[in-house]
Amino acid sequence: MTTMEETKAGSGSLFGFLDRERTVAKPGFNRWMVPPAALCVHLCIGQAYAFSVFNLPMTRLLGVSQSTPDDWKLTQLGWIFSISMVILGISAALFGRWVEEGGPRRAMFTAGMCWASGFLISAFGIHIHNLWVIYFGYGIVGGCALGIGYISPVSTLMKWFPDRPGMATGMAIMGFGGGALVASPLSVWLMGKFATASDVGVLKTFIVLGCAYFVFMMVGAAIVRVPAPGWKPKGYVAPSAATKMITKNDVFVYDAVKTPQFWLIWVVLFLNTTAGIGVLGQASAMSQEMFPGRITVVAAAGLVGLMSLFNMGGRFSWASVSDYIGRRNTYFVFMTLGFVLYITVPYAGGTGNVVLFVCCFLVIVSMYGGGFATVPAYLRDMFGTRYVGAIHGILLTAWSAAGIAGPVLINYIREYNVTHGVPKAQAYNTTMYIMAGLLVIGFICNYFVKAVDARYHMKAEGDTPADLKTAAARA
Amino acid sequence: MQNEAANTTHPFRVFLAWAFVGIPLLGGVFQTLLNAVKLFQ
Numbered sequence: 001m002t003t004m005e006e007t008k009a010g011s012g013s014l015f016g017f018l019d020r021e022r023t024v025a026k027p028g029f030n031r032w033m034v035p036p037a038a039l040c041v042h043l044c045i046g047q048a049y050a051f052s053v054f055n056l057p058m059t060r061l062l063g064v065s066q067s068t069p070d071d072w073k074l075t076q077l078g079w080i081f082s083i084s085m086v087i088l089g090i091s092a093a094l095f096g097r098w099v100e101e102g103g104p105r106r107a108m109f110t111a112g113m114c115w116a117s118g119f120l121i122s123a124f125g126i127h128i129h130n131l132w133v134i135y136f137g138y139g140i141v142g143g144c145a146l147g148i149g150y151i152s153p154v155s156t157l158m159k160w161f162p163d164r165p166g167m168a169t170g171m172a173i174m175g176f177g178g179g180a181l182v183a184s185p186l187s188v189w190l191m192g193k194f195a196t197a198s199d200v201g202v203l204k205t206f207i208v209l210g211c212a213y214f215v216f217m218m219v220g221a222a223i224v225r226v227p228a229p230g231w232k233p234k235g236y237v238a239p240s241a242a243t244k245m246i247t248k249n250d251v252f253v254y255d256a257v258k259t260p261q262f263w264l265i266w267v268v269l270f271l272n273t274t275a276g277i278g279v280l281g282q283a284s285a286m287s288q289e290m291f292p293g294r295i296t297v298v299a300a301a302g303l304v305g306l307m308s309l310f311n312m313g314g315r316f317s318w319a320s321v322s323d324y325i326g327r328r329n330t331y332f333v334f335m336t337l338g339f340v341l342y343i344t345v346p347y348a349g350g351t352g353n354v355v356l357f358v359c360c361f362l363v364i365v366s367m368y369g370g371g372f373a374t375v376p377a378y379l380r381d382m383f384g385t386r387y388v389g390a391i392h393g394i395l396l397t398a399w400s401a402a403g404i405a406g407p408v409l410i411n412y413i414r415e416y417n418v419t420h421g422v423p424k425a426q427a428y429n430t431t432m433y434i435m436a437g438l439l440v441i442g443f444i445c446n447y448f449v450k451a452v453d454a455r456y457h458m459k460a461e462g463d464t465p466a467d468l469k470t471a472a473a474r475a
Numbered sequence: 476m477q478n479e480a481a482n483t484t485h486p487f488r489v490f491l492a493w494a495f496v497g498i499p500l501l502g503g504v505f506q507t508l509l510n511a512v513k514l515f516q
Contacts (some may be wrong), residue, residue, distance in 0.1 A: 028483030036492035043496060175496070181503030223492060295514075302514030305507040312504075354484070 018221075020103030025225035031160040031233065033223055038153030038172035040220025041108050044115060044213040046179015047090075049308075051081050051138070053187045057200040059125060064200055072131055080138050082403070085345070087143025089400030092151050096393025097253050099148060100386075104156045104224045111149030114218030118142025119210030126203045149217070150176065150396065154376045155389035159227050163236050165380055170319025170373040177312035177369050183209075237426070245328055249457035250384030256391045261382050261452050264445045269375055270398040270405075271442035272334055275435040276368025277406035282414075282428075283307055283361060289424045290349040290357065303358060310362045311369040318370025319377065327378035328449060334367045335443035342436035346429040372399075383453055409434065464475040 055077050059067045099107040121137025127186065153172050161168035190208055194201030228278045232238065239246070256262050279286070284300040294301070322330040348357035375395065380388045410431050417427040 026483070030484035030489050032484045032489050033484060033492050036496045039496040039500075044502060175500070178500050178503060179509050182499045183503075185503065185506045219495065299514045302511045306511040306514060309504065309507055309511070 018106040018109050023105045023226050024228050027094035027115050029092040029225055034160050035171045037220040037224035039175040041149045042172050042175030043179045044217050045116055045146050046176040047183035049180035050183040053184050055333035057202050060200055080134055081173055083135055083139030084143040085403045086400050089397040091144040091147030092393035092396040095148050096390030097178040099151055100389040104152050105221050106222035107152035111145045112214055114141050114145035116210040116214035121205045122221045123203050125204040134318050146404040151389050151393045154392055156226055158385055159382050164323050166322040166377040167320040173373040174312050174315040177315050228253040242451055246381045247384055250386035252458055253387040255456045257384045258458055259341050259452055261449055264449045266395055267445045268331055268442050270402050271438045271470055272371040273402035274406040277439055279364055281407050282410050286428050291354055307365045310366040314366025315373035319373035322374045327374055327381055329375055330374050331446045335439045338367055338439045339436045342432045345432045
């Protein structure tokens, strides 16, 4: 891992313009320039949620009009997204400290390079028809871009908006939800433009997307700035004493993971995400099976679109609400309201109430997004601002774990019910009750989140093991 | 250090930055809304 000292040593080199010191804002810089910089990155990497639009065309790369035996199968292609999500969590955890110490521009630049490379390597993989190259390109290189890009603007935004940290990170993380809304129609349009009688157009679409995302992310890296040390917004008065649940102290990243608070929040995020991701991934099939003949394939697609909007909107609105009611209370709302909504879904299915069913799903998915957007500010309240990006990176492993647990829970329990003679319309009921039960556990974990013990607080500026080591070496 | 200095960033730059991310995002939202309308038809 690169420390601040090593980063400084790199100044003046070819990539000196990426250094944190070169991104310090001059007096009078408008802080409202920073959220668009963050959105430049999050809107691009949010494309990951729309990767499924390539799945069907990629099963016809050789046959073009229909799949041939040598064409890739959907099950094989599904691994591309799964690998990228697992690598997202791992890379965010591994590179979190490097992102925090190297500054947002270096991280955004790296994320942009990796994201564009991921697309270009995948295009090469299509050219030579080797799926392993795509697993490496989009899955691993692109996954690193997802992890680094996702956490890159988080702590910077909270430093620029100490008065509204939830809203600030909510804006960026909303971009991740919105990225799919942009990427999905754009990808379909590009594939349509490039498709010929002998080509489905995926290769050229990957090249164009890789180049376009690179430019977009470089704009973000160019305009991002960090506030000068001690900067505060005009008129902002920091609370004179730390409130019970908002610390004024910083906790070093590797000390944070030793605290029960970190793991309690990890479990809370894991459970909230598991519950939401299961519903989000299966909404189309579930709605059609629970309301046969009433929700058609087309209507189900409309529901999925509407859920994407609520996923995105929930990120901004719930995170903004958390600035007023507090992070812990926001999660209490997620767990309590989520519990009520999950047990209402089987009732809505049983009574054939489509409107109630749709409303339940929309609020659930808004809280799924809200959970992601509120958690950086929750970590900042617990562990301070200094290493919040790195701590957030490690916490994102909860997302990777939930990405496996959520779909597995919902699919296997449905399968078990159907094979044991439960009608398809009621096959999801057990899962909904299990999800509600998970949220009860989440509620209990959230209840036990208290202020971090003072022994974990950093004593002074430069109180990291790396800083102490450097100081000892100098002495 | 309180930010007492007046904003020196030109408002047009701020507008441009927001338009750069806002236009594609709004385009995506509009497309999604068009698809979502099918749920109510």
